[in-house]
Amino acid sequence: VQPPEKPLQAEEWNKLREDFQFPEIFEEVMLNSMIRCNSPIDVAKSLLTHLARRNGDIAYNVLVKYLTLCVQQGRVSEVCDVYDIMKGRFKILESGAYNLLIRGLSNSDQWRMALTLLEEVNKIMIPSRTSYECCIKAASRHQEMKLAFELYNEMLAKNVVPTLDVLESFFNFSRGMKDAELQKDLFGILFYLRENQIYPHKRFMRSIKLWFESIPGGNWKGRLTNIKDSGQCPVCKHQLEDSNLTEEEYSNLSERIIKDVIHGTDTFRKTSPKEFEAFQTFVENRLPFDIVIDGLNVSHIKSRKMQCENLFDAVNCLAKENARLLVLGRKHMLMNTSNWKREIMKEMQNKADFFFAENISEDDAFLLYATLRSGKHCRFVTRDFLRDHKACLPDSLTRHLFRKWQRGHQMVFFPSAEGRGFSSVFSQQPAFRYDCVVQTTGDTWHIPYKDVFEEKYSYQVPRKWLCIQQK
Amino acid sequence: MQCANMLLRKILRSSVLPFAAQHGMKKDLFPLSRTLSLSLCLKQDKSEPSEKLDLDEWKKVMKSGLQEEVSETVSEPKELSSLAAARETLEMWRLAGRAVPENISEVQLKTFMECPSKSAKKKYLKYLHLKELHKKNDKRKMDEKRERRLEAKDQASNTDETKKSSFLCLWSSTMDRAYNWRAAQSMIFGQPLVFDMSYEKEMSVREVTNTVRQIVLSESCNRKSVDPFHIHFCNFKDDSLYHREFINQYREAWGKLLITVTEQCYTEIFPKDKLIYLTADSPKVMKTFDHNKIYIVGSMVDKTIKTGVSLARAKRLGLETAALPLEKYLLWSTGAKNLTLDQMMRILLTLKDTADWKKALEFVPKRKYCGFVNRPVKELKKTLDLINTLKLGKGWEEVETRFAKNHPKK
Numbered sequence: 001v002q003p004p005e006k007p008l009q010a011e012e013w014n015k016l017r018e019d020f021q022f023p024e025i026f027e028e029v030m031l032n033s034m035i036r037c038n039s040p041i042d043v044a045k046s047l048l049t050h051l052a053r054r055n056g057d058i059a060y061n062v063l064v065k066y067l068t069l070c071v072q073q074g075r076v077s078e079v080c081d082v083y084d085i086m087k088g089r090f091k092i093l094e095s096g097a098y099n100l101l102i103r104g105l106s107n108s109d110q111w112r113m114a115l116t117l118l119e120e121v122n123k124i125m126i127p128s129r130t131s132y133e134c135c136i137k138a139a140s141r142h143q144e145m146k147l148a149f150e151l152y153n154e155m156l157a158k159n160v161v162p163t164l165d166v167l168e169s170f171f172n173f174s175r176g177m178k179d180a181e182l183q184k185d186l187f188g189i190l191f192y193l194r195e196n197q198i199y200p201h202k203r204f205m206r207s208i209k210l211w212f213e214s215i216p217g218g219n220w221k222g223r224l225t226n227i228k229d230s231g232q233c234p235v236c237k238h239q240l241e242d243s244n245l246t247e248e249e250y251s252n253l254s255e256r257i258i259k260d261v262i263h264g265t266d267t268f269r270k271t272s273p274k275e276f277e278a279f280q281t282f283v284e285n286r287l288p289f290d291i292v293i294d295g296l297n298v299s300h301i302k303s304r305k306m307q308c309e310n311l312f313d314a315v316n317c318l319a320k321e322n323a324r325l326l327v328l329g330r331k332h333m334l335m336n337t338s339n340w341k342r343e344i345m346k347e348m349q350n351k352a353d354f355f356f357a358e359n360i361s362e363d364d365a366f367l368l369y370a371t372l373r374s375g376k377h378c379r380f381v382t383r384d385f386l387r388d389h390k391a392c393l394p395d396s397l398t399r400h401l402f403r404k405w406q407r408g409h410q411m412v413f414f415p416s417a418e419g420r421g422f423s424s425v426f427s428q429q430p431a432f433r434y435d436c437v438v439q440t441t442g443d444t445w446h447i448p449y450k451d452v453f454e455e456k457y458s459y460q461v462p463r464k465w466l467c468i469q470q471k
Numbered sequence: 472m473q474c475a476n477m478l479l480r481k482i483l484r485s486s487v488l489p490f491a492a493q494h495g496m497k498k499d500l501f502p503l504s505r506t507l508s509l510s511l512c513l514k515q516d517k518s519e520p521s522e523k524l525d526l527d528e529w530k531k532v533m534k535s536g537l538q539e540e541v542s543e544t545v546s547e548p549k550e551l552s553s554l555a556a557a558r559e560t561l562e563m564w565r566l567a568g569r570a571v572p573e574n575i576s577e578v579q580l581k582t583f584m585e586c587p588s589k590s591a592k593k594k595y596l597k598y599l600h601l602k603e604l605h606k607k608n609d610k611r612k613m614d615e616k617r618e619r620r621l622e623a624k625d626q627a628s629n630t631d632e633t634k635k636s637s638f639l640c641l642w643s644s645t646m647d648r649a650y651n652w653r654a655a656q657s658m659i660f661g662q663p664l665v666f667d668m669s670y671e672k673e674m675s676v677r678e679v680t681n682t683v684r685q686i687v688l689s690e691s692c693n694r695k696s697v698d699p700f701h702i703h704f705c706n707f708k709d710d711s712l713y714h715r716e717f718i719n720q721y722r723e724a725w726g727k728l729l730i731t732v733t734e735q736c737y738t739e740i741f742p743k744d745k746l747i748y749l750t751a752d753s754p755k756v757m758k759t760f761d762h763n764k765i766y767i768v769g770s771m772v773d774k775t776i777k778t779g780v781s782l783a784r785a786k787r788l789g790l791e792t793a794a795l796p797l798e799k800y801l802l803w804s805t806g807a808k809n810l811t812l813d814q815m816m817r818i819l820l821t822l823k824d825t826a827d828w829k830k831a832l833e834f835v836p837k838r839k840y841c842g843f844v845n846r847p848v849k850e851l852k853k854t855l856d857l858i859n860t861l862k863l864g865k866g867w868e869e870v871e872t873r874f875a876k877n878h879p880k881k
């Protein structure tokens with residue numbers, strides 16, 4: 001339905017209603033289309049008046065729809081009126097109305113009322129993240145940074161994830177303030193980005209930069225740059241954090257991989273205890289390896305070639321560097337079939353160690369175990385992103401560790417026409433040597449940022465950096 | 472008269488209403504004034520349609536009703552218990568037009584409050600809402616049916632016609648007796664079929680309920696078949712969730728079922744080499760139905776597909792496994808290859824009676840496959856491609872990718 005352009009008389013509404021297919025839901029449909037077309041508020045008012053005259057009452061959902069229209073057009077006094085009416089009519093409201101009210105009021109001089117509303121919501125449920133967002137933005141817009149941070153901490157404590165927008169607004173509105181406490185809080189946000197491996201987008205990065213440069217007497221200077229493969233920042237010549245995990249992180253990750261990925265709820269789901277034990281003794285006797293290869297994955301790289309030839313290429317290419325290789329495969333590879341020629345398999349076994357798992361076992365789990373057992377220098381070769389194994393890990397912290405380790409240790413074999421080479425899945429270079437995360441040394445900050453607003457793949461890391469230096 | 476009306480209206484409009492709104496009139500006077508003003512307005516609308524609308528009139532109406540209520544609610548104790556507050560919230564959601572049940576019991580309300588997240592709460596409410604709708608619909612249909620039956624009865628008594636027949640009309644109970652006789656026979660001579668009841672830990676409460684529902688269905692179609700299986704519930708623990716659900720479903724009939732329920736594992740009852748564990752994850756594909764083997768079906772519904780759980784069971788016990796040859800006989804389109812327990816039962820029963828795969832696999836839901844294949848898929852692929860390219864003029868690549876999607880390479 002097309003909403004009318006001018007307020008209508010009762011009769012005209014009646015006529016429209018009768019012409020409509022389902023008269024019972026006429027008001028709802030009409031208000032919905034008014035919201036969509038952003039109709040003048042007077043039209044909606046005339047509909048409500050008509051309704052009130054006919055029924056002596058207006059249903060809650062109609063009121064909420066009207067409220068949506070008011071909020072959409074920023075009619076603060078109208079929002080207040082509707083709130084008064086609702087408060088009188090109903091003991092409590094539901095989340096949709098609260099969200100709207102908070103959104104409507106936080107953009108006006110009545111923003112403190114939004115805060116009291118937020119408290120009211122708090123009593124019965126966890127407020128939505130947009131509600132928090134609106135209140136925080138309103139508080140910081142009025143330079144009440146302390147209040148804004150209180151709300152922010154409350155939000156985090158309730159496990160409500162803040163949007164990048166909120167974080168950005170903190171930096172935008174703190175510009176030029178000299179306040180040690182505030183500075184600490186903002187650094188806290190940067191650490192939040194670090195811990196959760198969140199990368200700011202360009203606009204956000206810019207507001208961080210401007211804030212740093214605006215600190216009175218801070219002498220901060222920010223510059224945009226690309227980090228070299230060596231991990232050195234070209235601006236301040238600073239070496240970025242190593243991509244290697246710490247001893248503790250490393251042992252923690254290996255433990256979790258064995259416990260959650262290999263064993264999980266039932267060891268028999270991915271392997272069997274007997275097989276795993278055999279694999280463990282096999283690995284222990286031959287440690288350490290330099291490169292662990294997922295044989296089946298590598299063998300599928302070129303579909304035109306025989307599978308064992310693909311694997312043969314990879315093994316040859318890697319064996320040249322005098323590295324100790326381990327190839328993981330399944331028993332069916334030994335069956336001298338058209339894809340797996342016995343002679344070639346024999347030849348390969350002279351150059352690398354092979355372990356053949358049962359045909360129904362998961363070889364990826366073995367790949368992770370062997371690589372982690374061999375130590376920090378060991379890399380592994382597969383095209384697989386290992387998402388399913390990452391998903392087996394119990395908490396986000398361990399999953400981040402896994403990603404970080406994977407970035408530093410996974411390689412992909414790309415056979416090309418000119419020659420064969422290896423590179424990291426995540427970028428066109430051999431696995432990252434430095435850690436791609438917000439980092440500081442006290443007098444410098446390095447912040448990776450995304451060029452585009454949305455980062456497409458979670459495994460990709462940004463290549464552009466903001467370098468901030470104190471002079 | 473009109474003049475008087477106009478005057479009255481003016482007085483009401485200009486002074487009484489705002490005055491009342493500001494100071495809060497006494498209850499008894501207010502509704503009167505409202506109806507008065509409204510009827511006046513209506514009259515006036517008819518006579519002078521061009522008159523300017525009072526756009527905020529609805530507010531007055533809403534607030535006027537409000538004052539009465541406020542004066543009533545003030546005296547009430549304001550603090551609400553958490554249960555009452557939840558009920559209150561639900562009511563508001565219902566008013567806002569969300570999928571929320573009209574009536575909710577205390578137990579359901581508690582379950583609702585224990586839901587860990589907002590989306591879990593929403594889902595639970597939607598489930599209750601749909602359940603309520605179904606119930607209402609069923610009741611309505613029952614009532615209609617009853618009415619129709621009564622009408623038919625009236626008509627029949629009017630015509631007063633008596634049918635003559637040499638059989639007593641005792642259909643359902645005689646049938647039941649015949650079925651039970653067959654089931655009893657199968658308990659002695661029938662081929663065993665095992666339901667493995669050891670998956671309780673893997674499932675949520677809803678999933679266990681669904682599992683039991685499916686088993687009840689399979690039991691009933693087994694009982695009604697020509698040559699029933701001898702059903703075994705193995706690894707069945709008393710007072711488990713399964714047990715409670717079975718009692719919920721069967722009530723007193725639970726004790727009278729002609730099946731074997733045991734706490735023992737199937738490996739303790741039957742020789743290991745005769746057991747075959749049916750699981751969709753099995754690398755082996757079933758070729759024929761073997762009348763001398765004992766098939767095991769895992770009593771599990773996994774809404775979030777948990778791969779390899781039942782395969783792990785079989786591996787641990789060193790049992791043979793098998794999967795239905797779905798790929799071989801059906802052009803699979805969508806959906807997971809795990810079937811419901813009652814579908815499994817129907818398929819197994821048909822195989823047992825006829826050994827005809829085509830007939831048996833009729834019970835696979837139609838939405839999951841495009842059609843039957845009577846030759847190996849590889850051969851068929853070539854003809855299909857040829858037909859497509861000839862008929863539609865489609866490029867080879869397109870056909871190939873589409874086919875690859877349906878038949879991923881191992």
